[in-house]
Amino acid sequence: xxxxxxxFIQQNLWIGGGVxxxxxxxxxxxxxxxxxxxxxxxxxxxxxxxxxxxxxxxxGADGLEVDMGGLGNRDTFESKLxxxxxxxxxxxxxxxxxxxxxxxxxxxxxxxxxxxxxxYKQMVGDCLTTCQQMGVKVAFLPLGVQGDLRQxxxxxxxxxxxxxxxxxxAKKAGVIVGIETALxxxxxxxLLKDIGSKHIQIYFNFSNPLKEGRDLISELKxxxxxxxxxIHCTDEDGVWLENNKRLNMPQVKQTLDKMGWKxxxxxxxxxxxxxxxxxxxxxxGANTRxxxxxxx
Numbered sequence: 051x052x053x054x055x056x057x058f059i060q061q062n063l064w065i066g067g068g069v070x071x072x073x074x075x076x077x078x079x080x081x082x083x084x085x086x087x088x089x090x091x092x093x094x095x096x097x098x099x100x101x102x103x104x105x106x107x108x109x110g111a112d113g114l115e116v117d118m119g120g121l122g123n124r125d126t127f128e129s130k131l132x133x134x135x136x137x138x139x140x141x142x143x144x145x146x147x148x149x150x151x152x153x154x155x156x157x158x159x160x161x162x163x164x165x166x167x168x169x170y171k172q173m174v175g176d177c178l179t180t181c182q183q184m185g186v187k188v189a190f191l192p193l194g195v196q197g198d199l200r201q202x203x204x205x206x207x208x209x210x211x212x213x214x215x216x217x218x219x220a221k222k223a224g225v226i227v228g229i230e231t232a233l234x235x236x237x238x239x240x241l242l243k244d245i246g247s248k249h250i251q252i253y254f255n256f257s258n259p260l261k262e263g264r265d266l267i268s269e270l271k272x273x274x275x276x277x278x279x280x281i282h283c284t285d286e287d288g289v290w291l292e293n294n295k296r297l298n299m300p301q302v303k304q305t306l307d308k309m310g311w312k313x314x315x316x317x318x319x320x321x322x323x324x325x326x327x328x329x330x331x332x333x334x335g336a337n338t339r340x341x342x343x344x345x346x
Contacts, residue, residue: 085345088113113152121158153188163196178223217247228253228279235272251279284318292340
């Protein structure tokens with residue numbers, strides 16, 4: 051009986067040790083992932099809500115892009131994250147769920163004018179300060195409809211000068227500001243050259259070249275590894291990413307591999323038209339599973 055008991059205990063110790071080793075190995079491998087997949091709190095209908103972390107984990111995402119809140123006619127964003135207690139809750143929930151905060155988003159500028167709003171320094175400054183306080187390294191700044199440089203080329207000097215200022219602010223904060231423009235890749239390279247700051251980079255969005263009929267792969271190659279900080283791996287709504295005939299995701303991965311790029315791939319849209327936009331787990335779960343199958 052004693053020898054049998056000893057063998058039983060030894061076997062279970064080996065099994066337990068193997069499980070522990072495998073779990074630790076999985077955790078280390080997850081940290082080393084070249085590509086990580088995230089969703090956006092605004093798009094999963096959880097803008098600045100703690101429950102976004104649990105939902106993101108349920109969806110299967112590695113991370114979450116957190117929005118800074120509404121802008122409207124205010125001097126700055128309506129952000130709950132300006133409150134230290136709320137920030138602590140968000141950070142604790144991130145640790146608890148294992149869902150990282152990959153970036154903070156200033157989506158208010160999709161509809162508002164970065165080129166003309168008088169308090170843009172306060173707005174961007176509040177986001178950069180929040181990034182510092184939460185240990186987030188990327189802030190998303192879309193130039194939006196009113197900052198479309200194809201439709202409003204007269205705004206280019208003002209936008210360049212303001213982004214030079216933002217670049218200096220971002221440098222002091224230790225944050226990269228990723229801008230989304232309506233320009234093609236060559237135009238974005240020229241814009242970044244005019245701005246002249248390593249802390250202003252492109253937050254690339256697959257849907258921008260696709261909807262304009264441009265070659266997505268060529269655009270990625272033109273921008274190159276060092277100009278792209280993060281990617282919105284998305285197309286317009288209609289079909290899930292795996293059913294999208296104009297978006298060859300394996301080819302995208304091959305291109306990014308050859309470029310030596312690594313980082314966050316953030317799912318924004320690509321919802322199935324036959325499903326309600328409120329069917330978040332179905333839409334974003336399917337896209338997350340597909341992206342992980344291709345990239346991880």
